Amino acid sequence: MGTVSIRDVATRAGVSPGTISNVLNRPERVAPATRERVLRAIRELGFVRHGSASTLRAGHSRTVGLSVMDIGNPFFTDIAAGVEEAASELGYAVILGNSAGSRAKEERNLLVLAEQRVRGVLITPTDDDPARLDALRDRGIKVVLLDHPAHRPDQCSVTVNDITGGRLAVSHLLERGARRIGYLTGPRTLRQCVDRGKGAAGAVAAAGLDPDTVLDPIETPAMTAKYGQQAAERLLASGSLPEAIFCANDLLAVGMLRGLLQAGVSVPGDIRLIGYDDIDFAAASAVSLSSIRQPTHQLGRIATELLLDECDHPDTHAHQQVVFQPELVIRESTGGRRDPAEPRPEETR
Amino acid sequence: MGTVSIRDVATRAGVSPGTISNVLNRPERVAPATRERVLRAIRELGFVRHGSASTLRAGHSRTVGLSVMDIGNPFFTDIAAGVEEAASELGYAVILGNSAGSRAKEERNLLVLAEQRVRGVLITPTDDDPARLDALRDRGIKVVLLDHPAHRPDQCSVTVNDITGGRLAVSHLLERGARRIGYLTGPRTLRQCVDRGKGAAGAVAAAGLDPDTVLDPIETPAMTAKYGQQAAERLLASGSLPEAIFCANDLLAVGMLRGLLQAGVSVPGDIRLIGYDDIDFAAASAVSLSSIRQPTHQLGRIATELLLDECDHPDTHAHQQVVFQPELVIRESTGGRRDPAEPRPEETR
DNA sequence: AAGATTTGCTAACACGTTTTAATGGATGAG
DNA sequence: CTCATCCATTAAAACGTGTTAGCAAATCTT
Numbered sequence: 001m002g003t004v005s006i007r008d009v010a011t012r013a014g015v016s017p018g019t020i021s022n023v024l025n026r027p028e029r030v031a032p033a034t035r036e037r038v039l040r041a042i043r044e045l046g047f048v049r050h051g052s053a054s055t056l057r058a059g060h061s062r063t064v065g066l067s068v069m070d071i072g073n074p075f076f077t078d079i080a081a082g083v084e085e086a087a088s089e090l091g092y093a094v095i096l097g098n099s100a101g102s103r104a105k106e107e108r109n110l111l112v113l114a115e116q117r118v119r120g121v122l123i124t125p126t127d128d129d130p131a132r133l134d135a136l137r138d139r140g141i142k143v144v145l146l147d148h149p150a151h152r153p154d155q156c157s158v159t160v161n162d163i164t165g166g167r168l169a170v171s172h173l174l175e176r177g178a179r180r181i182g183y184l185t186g187p188r189t190l191r192q193c194v195d196r197g198k199g200a201a202g203a204v205a206a207a208g209l210d211p212d213t214v215l216d217p218i219e220t221p222a223m224t225a226k227y228g229q230q231a232a233e234r235l236l237a238s239g240s241l242p243e244a245i246f247c248a249n250d251l252l253a254v255g256m257l258r259g260l261l262q263a264g265v266s267v268p269g270d271i272r273l274i275g276y277d278d279i280d281f282a283a284a285s286a287v288s289l290s291s292i293r294q295p296t297h298q299l300g301r302i303a304t305e306l307l308l309d310e311c312d313h314p315d316t317h318a319h320q321q322v323v324f325q326p327e328l329v330i331r332e333s334t335g336g337r338r339d340p341a342e343p344r345p346e347e348t349r
Numbered sequence: 350m351g352t353v354s355i356r357d358v359a360t361r362a363g364v365s366p367g368t369i370s371n372v373l374n375r376p377e378r379v380a381p382a383t384r385e386r387v388l389r390a391i392r393e394l395g396f397v398r399h400g401s402a403s404t405l406r407a408g409h410s411r412t413v414g415l416s417v418m419d420i421g422n423p424f425f426t427d428i429a430a431g432v433e434e435a436a437s438e439l440g441y442a443v444i445l446g447n448s449a450g451s452r453a454k455e456e457r458n459l460l461v462l463a464e465q466r467v468r469g470v471l472i473t474p475t476d477d478d479p480a481r482l483d484a485l486r487d488r489g490i491k492v493v494l495l496d497h498p499a500h501r502p503d504q505c506s507v508t509v510n511d512i513t514g515g516r517l518a519v520s521h522l523l524e525r526g527a528r529r530i531g532y533l534t535g536p537r538t539l540r541q542c543v544d545r546g547k548g549a550a551g552a553v554a555a556a557g558l559d560p561d562t563v564l565d566p567i568e569t570p571a572m573t574a575k576y577g578q579q580a581a582e583r584l585l586a587s588g589s590l591p592e593a594i595f596c597a598n599d600l601l602a603v604g605m606l607r608g609l610l611q612a613g614v615s616v617p618g619d620i621r622l623i624g625y626d627d628i629d630f631a632a633a634s635a636v637s638l639s640s641i642r643q644p645t646h647q648l649g650r651i652a653t654e655l656l657l658d659e660c661d662h663p664d665t666h667a668h669q670q671v672v673f674q675p676e677l678v679i680r681e682s683t684g685g686r687r688d689p690a691e692p693r694p695e696e697t698r
Numbered sequence: 699a700a701g702a703t704t705t706g707c708t709a710a711c712a713c714g715t716t717t718t719a720a721t722g723g724a725t726g727a728g
Numbered sequence: 729c730t731c732a733t734c735c736a737t738t739a740a741a742a743c744g745t746g747t748t749a750g751c752a753a754a755t756c757t758t
Contacts, residue, residue: 003488005744016708021746031706048488051464052401052410053744056713061401063465071426071433080420084447093461096445098433112442115400116412139352139397225629254633280574281630284603286637354714365738370716380736402714405743 004045013041024049055117060140063093064307065113067106067123068146070223071098073251074279075296076124079146082300083122090308092119099126101187101222107132114139120307122146122300127189144307147299148191150321156310158303158322162192165292165326166199167206169246169274170215172290174207176272176334178244182216184231184256185248186223193223193248196276200246216242223248228255236263241271244334250275250282253289257333261286268335278329288331295324353394362390373398404466409489412442413656414462416455416472417495419572420447422600423628424645425473428495431649432471439657441468448475450536450571456481463488469656471495471649476538493656495648497540499670505659507652507671511541514641514675515548516555518595518623519564521639523556525621525683527593531565533580533605534597535572542572542597545625549595565591572597577604585612590620593683599624599631602638606682610635617684627678637680644673 010017015034022030023038030038041047055061066083068076080096087094095118097109103126110132113121120142125133130151133143137155145157173181183200185193201211218235220227228251235241236259247253253275260267267273267287275282278293302322310317330336359366364383371379372387379387390396404410415432417425429445436443444467446458452475459481462470469491472482479500482492486504494506522530532549534542550560567584569576577600584590585608596602602624609616616622616636624631627642651671659666679685 003744007744015706017745018709018747019707022707025746029706034706046484048460048463050405050466050744052404052466053713054746055401056399056405056715057744057746059713059746071430072423074421074423077420077426081447084420088457093444093446093465095442098430108437111397114397116442117399117401135395225633254630258633281603281634284574284607284634285630286633286635288635352714356714366715367717367738367740368736371737374716378736383736399714402743403716405745406714406716408716408743 003050004047005050006047009038009041009045009047012045013038059117060119060311061117062091063095063116063118064304064311065095065097065110065116065118065121065123067097067099067109067113067121067125069099069101069124069126071096071100073223073249073277074281075249075277075294078279078296079124079300082297083304084300085297086301086304087308090304090312092308101126103127110136114141117141119311120144122303122307124148128191142307142310144303144310146303150319154319156303156306156319156321158299158306158324160294160299160324160326162195162326163199163202165276165294166196166201166246167203168199168326168328169196169276169292170200170203171206172328172330172334172336173244173246173272173274174203174209176244176336178242178272179209179214180216180242180244181214182218182235182242182245183248184218184220184228184245184252186220186252188219190223196246196248220252223252225251225255225258228252228257229259230255232256232259232263236260236265241265244272244274247273247275250277250279250289250291253291253333254281254285257286257289267333272335273333275333282329283331287333290331290334290336291329293327293329299324352399353396354399355396358387358390358394358396361394362387409468409660410466411440412444412465412467413653413660414444414446414459414465414467414470414472416446416448416458416462416470416474418448418450418473418475420445420449422572422598422626423630424598424626424643427628427645428473428649431646432653433649434646435650435653436657439653439661441657450475452476459485463490466490468660469493471652471656473497477540491656491659493652493659495652499668503668505652505655505668505670507648507655507673509643509648509673509675511544511675512548512551514625514643515545515550515595516552517548517675517677518545518625518641519549519552520555521677521679521683521685522593522595522621522623523552523558525593525685527591527621528558528563529565529591529593530563531567531584531591531594532597533567533569533577533594533601535569535601537568539572545595545597569601572601574600574604574607577601577606578608579604581605581608581612585609585614590614593621593623596622596624599626599628599638599640602640602682603630603634606635606638616682621684622682624682631678632680636682639680639683639685640678642676642678648673 006017006020009020084094099106106126122144124146125148149159150157204211204214275289275291278291282289282291355366355369358369433443448455455475471493473495474497499506553560553563624638624640627640631638631640
């Protein structure tokens with residue numbers, strides 16, 4: 001019943017506690033025979049190493065933190081899956097925090113992670129303020145930014161070019177003839193929303209048109225399907241519909257689509273619609289959704305590999321800002337029919 | 350730079366380390382004036398309590414583990430959101446593990462949780478074997494089963510009646526005239542799949558028909574959209590289509606739907622389709638999906654409250670097996686049109 | 699065969715916090 | 729004024745592991 005400690009194992013195996021520690025952490029330093037004996041004792045006693053004691057003594061743990069903005073968004077769960085995969089390959093556990101877009105919640109989560117003395121943190125920050133992250137670094141906790149560019153050269157980040165993404169989406173809508181385009185965006189404090197908007201404006205300008213008259217931004221408090229549908233209702237109530245809508249993510253797009261269809265608006269007949277992220281459901285939604293694909297799983301995986309490289313090999317580690325390129329996926333919601341054969345996006349470092 | 354410890358704070362505030370500990374853990378035992386002085390010192394030095402040291406000394410942590418079968422399934426992320434919400438209200442952090450349906454992975458995750466000396470574990474087990482869970486209990490880690498009935502009376506569990514759910518789904522299909530019904534299910538090792546199948550058979554029997562001739566089970570290796578679509582392809586290749594299909598969860602249903610539509614099969618015209626879980630996307634899919642709704646968020650919340658009650662008040666804690674009742678939601682995929690007004694499901698304890 | 703090196707292990711301390719019993723000072727009762 | 733009571737605080741002993749210096753034995757070098 002009472003928890004079995006390293007000394008119990010030592011007694012059983014007829015060696016000293018230090019040897020047990022060696023077997024666990026530097027097996028090569030201990031003779032094969034003793035090692036076997038110790039491992040057997042561990043099995044027989046059902047010994048489980050006390051992570052806290054280990055962390056306390058060693059000064060660092062075998063865990064990393066992951067802070068995402070919305071655990072309900074498949075974009076982030078895909079990332080989380082990539083993170084978890086890479087972390088567990090390297091023997092690290094992942095503590096997941098959901099900031100739900102709230103800065104206060106993010107702060108609380110980071111405090112918990114700091115208390116747990118995680119080795120490092122992967123974070124999709126809710127805003128641009130580098131102060132909190134620098135505070136973590138000062139505590140010796142490595143930080144890698146996920147889907148957000150590093151604000152200093154000695155920091156790693158993994159992003160997807162959102163300006164390109166916005167450009168791809170809106171170029172596509174322009175190509176299909178739209179001249180009044182709504183931009184359904186989340187809070188302007190989110191870099192992703194701003195950048196995608198910039199890309200959108202860039203596409204309009206590149207077509208020789210005036211962004212201010214072509215693009216019509218609609219802002220929502222959060223990037224969820226619920227707010228997408230609300231936006232649809234407001235739009236319908238306003239009476240003036242654009243010819244196309246670019247949604248800053250697929251959840252907004254799914255909600256918007258639902259709102260439009262319920263009101264009898266035809267997509268893509270009356271309004272063309274494009275989303276962002278290419279979540280699994282985009283292809284399965286009422287009208288299959290054109291979208292901008294991002295290499296989500298890779299995003300999580302690479303970020304984790306960078307973080308753990310920095311943790312385990314701080315001397316040889318080279319800081320990197322990895323930028324992936326997004327890819328346009330055309331489906332019914334923009335009237336498109338181009339075969340969505342799927343070459344993997346190029347990675348540029 | 351170097352981490353600031355409780356003694357540094359003590360020195361600064363001109364008190365002993367023990368007093369700092371009291372301020373943090375039993376503020377009422379320390380005079381208001383000193384408390385203020387200590388809190389100021391903590392702020393000024395940027396002290397963050399060392400969770401591991403605390404855990405080591407106190408014998409237990411302020412964290413709980415959550416082990417789910419598929420983090421990519423909105424059903425589980427909804428649960429996770431409920432868990433996280435309830436846990437953080439009570440000052441606990443959540444360590445999330447994704448077993449991805451693999452027993453080995455689940456075992457690895459549980460080991461990590463045991464090493465971290467989590468206070469308790471919320472788990473949706475991948476199989477019925479109680480051994481691993483009993484092992485945790487023997488270590489003093491409380492266990493609450495999520496979406497799985499307790500196998501002993503001194504254990505808490507929170508479930509939704511899956512037999513009822515299966516019955517609701519198939520009764521509905523029978524009502525709509527179907528007499529050959531496919532049951533698209535995940536692995537038969539999953540209790541959920543078995544129970545929903547039982548409910549389905551029960552509904553057929555209750556209608557005076559023979560389950561063996563009416564129901565046609567199709568098993569997949571995992572309950573994902575991918576396998577749902579594969580099943581559709583196999584079904585189409587076989588040439589003999591049932592009149593309706595009951596899918597053991599919405600991901601399977603979404604995949605199945607996609608596969609059918611791509612092949613030009615009309616839903617609900619040629620085949621009626623119903624899923625399970627009523628994830629957000631069910632209402633938004635190509636043909637909106639009839640489904641069985643479960644109170645997911647509540648599931649996570651109640652389970653967490655039970656667990657933490659057991660942790661914090663072991664003496665007064667009463668073990669409970671909470672059973673929720675699922676609810677039929679009719680949409681286009683079964684040709685239904687009943688208004689989906691949504692009374693909340695009843696809770697029965 | 700004697701020194702030089704390597705190998706395999708031990709003993710003891712350190713990590714930062716919580717907790718216990720003990721201390722000192724203030725307060726109130728007699 | 730003394731004594732008992734109470735309160736805020738302290739000092740020191742844990743908690744279970746990792747690490748370091750060091751020692752004995754085994755192996756290698758001339």
